[in-house]
Amino acid sequence: MTMRELYDRTKALFPLGELIEQRSGGNNDLVFVTVPAAHLRATILHLRDKEGFSHLVLLTAVDWLEEGQFQLTYLLNNRQQAYDLGLRVMISRDSATMESIHDVWPTAATYQRELREMFGIDFPGSPRIEEEFILEGWNDIPPYRRDFDTLKYAQEKFSERPGRKTHDPETHMRQQLYPDMSPTGK
Amino acid sequence: MKPELMKRMVKGPDGVEFEVEPLRDYFCEVPPTVMPAAYIKIVEDLFNWARAESIWILGFGTGCGAIEMRPLMTPRFDAYRYGVQWRPTPRQANLFIISGYLSTKTLKRAIRAYEQMQNPKYVIGLGSCTINGGMYWDSYNTIKRLDDYLPVDLYIAGCMPRPEALLAGFMDLKKIIRAGKGEGANQYAENFAWYKENQKRVIHDWDMPDYNW
Ligand code: SF4
Numbered sequence: 001m002t003m004r005e006l007y008d009r010t011k012a013l014f015p016l017g018e019l020i021e022q023r024s025g026g027n028n029d030l031v032f033v034t035v036p037a038a039h040l041r042a043t044i045l046h047l048r049d050k051e052g053f054s055h056l057v058l059l060t061a062v063d064w065l066e067e068g069q070f071q072l073t074y075l076l077n078n079r080q081q082a083y084d085l086g087l088r089v090m091i092s093r094d095s096a097t098m099e100s101i102h103d104v105w106p107t108a109a110t111y112q113r114e115l116r117e118m119f120g121i122d123f124p125g126s127p128r129i130e131e132e133f134i135l136e137g138w139n140d141i142p143p144y145r146r147d148f149d150t151l152k153y154a155q156e157k158f159s160e161r162p163g164r165k166t167h168d169p170e171t172h173m174r175q176q177l178y179p180d181m182s183p184t185g186k
Numbered sequence: 187m188k189p190e191l192m193k194r195m196v197k198g199p200d201g202v203e204f205e206v207e208p209l210r211d212y213f214c215e216v217p218p219t220v221m222p223a224a225y226i227k228i229v230e231d232l233f234n235w236a237r238a239e240s241i242w243i244l245g246f247g248t249g250c251g252a253i254e255m256r257p258l259m260t261p262r263f264d265a266y267r268y269g270v271q272w273r274p275t276p277r278q279a280n281l282f283i284i285s286g287y288l289s290t291k292t293l294k295r296a297i298r299a300y301e302q303m304q305n306p307k308y309v310i311g312l313g314s315c316t317i318n319g320g321m322y323w324d325s326y327n328t329i330k331r332l333d334d335y336l337p338v339d340l341y342i343a344g345c346m347p348r349p350e351a352l353l354a355g356f357m358d359l360k361k362i363i364r365a366g367k368g369e370g371a372n373q374y375a376e377n378f379a380w381y382k383e384n385q386k387r388v389i390h391d392w393d394m395p396d397y398n399w
Contacts, residue, residue, distance in 0.1 A: 135327070136291045137391030143326050151324040157388060158330040161318040 029083035059111035100126035118144040218375040244279035249286020287315035337370035
């Protein structure tokens with residue numbers, strides 16, 4: 001059974017986006033599809049119970065700041081067939097909330113706590129979601145959001161030792177390795 | 187503040203209720219004091235010689251640099267031949283090596299561990315992260331200057347420094363101690379308010395007593 005067949009079968013049941021094959025050629029064992037947020041739970045339950053995707057590999061987020069969206073990626077693994085399927089869910093960036101799937105895979109609760117702390121995505125009902133995960137006493141916007149300015153934050157919060165020099169890596173290495181070349185590399 | 191640190195009523199196994207205030211009851215509130223030198227120089231020199239020859243390190247690795255301490259414990263570099271060894275608890279150690287980047291969360295534990303060590307005690311900053319932030323200079327979560335928070339006796343530069351550099355560092359520390367200049371603990375006691383101010387500026391959820399002895 002190939003991923004294409006799996007996709008066709010699942011698409012007949014759920015409104016999936018188009019299939020993105022990540023490893024073309026030989027073993028085509030990693031694909032991604034987009035799922036509307038409202039259909040995510042039904043889709044993963046179907047994949048878990050009917051298609052043998054027994055394992056949640058990871059749950060992570062991407063901040064599409066310009067589009068005003070977060071992309072959640074649920075990577076599922078089928079151990080028997082040795083392939084992975086990533087489900088992508090786009091949710092709105094402001095008041096970002098997503099349904100929790102900790103009852104489907106308990107490991108999801110840990111990922112959801114992390115996402116809530118680092119991206120500010122809420123998963124109502126997920127265990128211990130309100131608790132701090134790895135940061136302690138954080139008092140700014142969630143640090144993995146792309147509009148969080150980590151350099152500015154670090155400069156304001158931590159004192160610097162004078163005398164630190166910064167080099168542009170490209171020009172610096174060019175001068176080190178090819179001192180005869182002009183600075184622009186021509 | 188964590189609930190277990192708050193003042194509360196507790197019922198003992200014998201049914202008696204009593205009040206517990208963890209920050210007061212479980213910790214000593216007295217700030218650290220300066221430890222005077224021995225009454226005569228020759229005795230102090232003898233003490234310093236003994237201190238220099240028994241550097242016991244707290245086995246607490248904070249960053250990547252911690253990995254460089256492992257080869258030192260094994261026969262290839264074998265730091266034990268210099269009287270250097272690693273101890274599992276702060277109470278038995280007199281040298282704290284901050285081995286690389288220190289996140290604000292770890293800083294809190296590092297302060298607690300440092301304060302629990304017995305006088306006289308020394309701190310080595312290992313790697314460029316402890317000196318000026320190193321490659322984590324723009325990180326939201328790691329400190330950039332260790333000496334703002336703990337009294338540092340010696341820095342070992344590099345990213346990461348090799349075990350040989352650490353051995354050279356131990357030799358330098360011995361010279362510092364024998365010259366009577368390893369006064370970190372006294373410096374900490376003298377400038378206690380300044381250190382606390384710096385520490386509290388970066389640790390936002392201060393949920394421990396000011397001095398964790
Ligand atoms: S100085 Fe380099 S090796 Fe050491 S903790 Fe920092 S990044 Fe890691």
